Amino acid sequence: VQLQASGGGLVQPGGSLRLSCAFSGFTLNYYTIGWFRQAPGKEREGVSCISSTDGSSYYGDSSKGRFTISRDDAKNAVYLQMNSLKPEDTAVYHCAARYWEGTGCPPWDTAFSGQGTLVTVSS
DSSP: OEEEEOOOOEETTTTOOOEEEESSOOOTTTEEEEEEETTTTTOOEEEEEEEETTTEEETTTTTTTEEEEEEEGGTEEEEEESSOOOOOOOOEEEEEEEOOOOOSOOOOOOOEOOOOEEEEEOO
16 A cells, blocks of 8 residues: 655645645555645644545634545545635645444544655735
8 A cells, every 4th residue: 555645835824735645566446545734743633535435525623614625536535625724724634544334434543544744824
């Protein structure tokens, strides 16, 4: 299982970024895939995921209404469109996947994940 996130960078408050995740070694038929982030000195925070059980998208409270997750099965890719970015969105964003039969996003602490991509929101 491999996941590689990309697309991070420096953006001004109110700006947008689109993160990409290329994955291999598993199918989304059985794995829930999504994003979590970790800021320095803070705990891991779930951002969003696409459920393997029903295909629905789920969002954390801090990303709801501003971020959109999508998938491209032909390219084995998942994306995170982030709009109206705030300084508190600054973090390393990781793409992760886990076998999960529940609803919503799984705990990501035991998920497969790759090296993250840094998002910095600052003026």
